[in-house]
Amino acid sequence: MRKIGILGGTFDPPHNGHLLIANEVLQGLDLAEVWFMPNQEPPHKQMSEGASTDDRVKMLELAIYGHPNFKIETIELERSGRSFTIDTMRLLKNEYPNVDFYFIIGADMIEYLPKWNKIDELINLVTFVGVNRPDFLEVTSYPVINVTVPEMGVSSKLIRTRIKEQKTIRYLVPEPVRMYIEEKKLYGT
Template sequence: MKKVGILGGTFDPPHNGHLLIANEVLDALGLDEIWFIPNHEPPHKHKSGGANNADRVKMLELATRSHPNFKIDKIELERTGPSYTYDTMKLLNEMHPGYDFYFIIGADMIEYLANWYKIDELIEMVKFVGVNRPDYQEISQYPIINVSVPEMGVSSKLVRDRLKEKKSIRYLVPEPVQEYIEENKLYES
């Protein structure tokens, strides 16, 4: 049985924190692969005026290409409307019977799980993996596999803000992602 971790997000842009989390969960749980799934329209976030879908996918490809166990799945980009995890996991389970899926969330989302769309049905389809984040509890009424990851205070918002302020993003994002951002003049104000 193939064990696959799912890391969803806007990846606007993908950064080294995403890669660190994915690698730590892959290793800690002995997973076969991590699938990065860029959101089309996350239900809990407002559009930030960032990169378009094609640019976000290209940056993810550049960020993950050196890791043989990292894959990109565009399932949410191929649908319209909000990207509910329930709908995505229902489709993935239908497409890949016999796979065990592990959905990776930050501690901020652990606290919010009770509010997720169809959470009671969702926990029957996927195992949740919670990773620590500063200032958040890792406690839930739902079953969570906790994985401790080294803290890295980087976020996509931080990267976008630094770019707008004309500050360096070196070592915050993989070098090919930085080059792509610069070549395509992404996130300029």
Template sequence: MKKVGILGGTFDPPHYGHLLIANEVLSALQLDEIWFMPNHEPPHKKKQESVMDEDRLQMLKLAIAGNPDFVIQPIELERIGPSYTADTMKILNHDYPDHQFFFIIGADMIEYLPKWHKIDELVQHVQFVGVERPSYSRQTDFPVLYVDVPAIDISSSMIRDRVRFGKTVRYLLPDPVIDYIEEKHLYGT
């Protein structure tokens, strides 16, 4: 059975925090691959009119280039409306019956698990893997494996703000992603 970690998110833009989490979980749980799953419309956040899905997808391709264990899974970008993990996992389990899935979430999402759409059904289809995020609790009644990840307090919103105000984002995200942001004039550049 192939063991696959799934890291979902908006990746607006993808940064070293995403890559570090993916790599640490891949190694700690001895997974075969990490699937980066950009969503079209996250149900827990109001969709920001930031960049087009195509740009987020291209930045993600640039960010993971060179790591054969990192793969993009575009299933949620291809659907219309909110991307509910319960629906996505039902489809993935059907389409990949020889895979075991590990859904990676930060401590902010661990706190939010009771509010997830069809959470009781979802925990039957996927193993949650929790990673630390500063100032969030990891207490939950749901089954969550924990992986210690070096603390790196980077967020996409912080990067967007830095770009918007002309501050450097070097060493926060891969250089090809920075080049793409500048070339496409994203986030107010």
């Protein structure tokens, strides 16, 4: 069985923290690949007035370019409305029956697991992998493999805020992503 990690999110924009998490889990659990899975509308938060779906996918392509074990999975973008992980994982397990999926979540989502849609079924479809985040505990009654990653206090919200305040985002996002944001005048640049 191939071991594939899935890192879901809005990626609005993708940043170096996303890449660091993916790479640490890839290496730490000896995964074959990590798939970045942008979502349409996450059930746990309101979408911001951010970049279009096409822009988010393009920025992800630029961010992971050259990494042979990073891929993009757009299954959640092909459905409208809220994206529930259980629905996505049912589809992926049907399409890839010989894959063990490792669903990567931050410590903030570890605390939120009891509220996930059909969590008791979901834990039979995926192995959850939790990564540390500042100000959140990695405690749950659900089975989660914890992977420690170097802490990087960067978020997509921080990047959007810095852009609005006309501050630099250099070294927070991959350089091609920074250039794309400027070229497309995203987030108020």
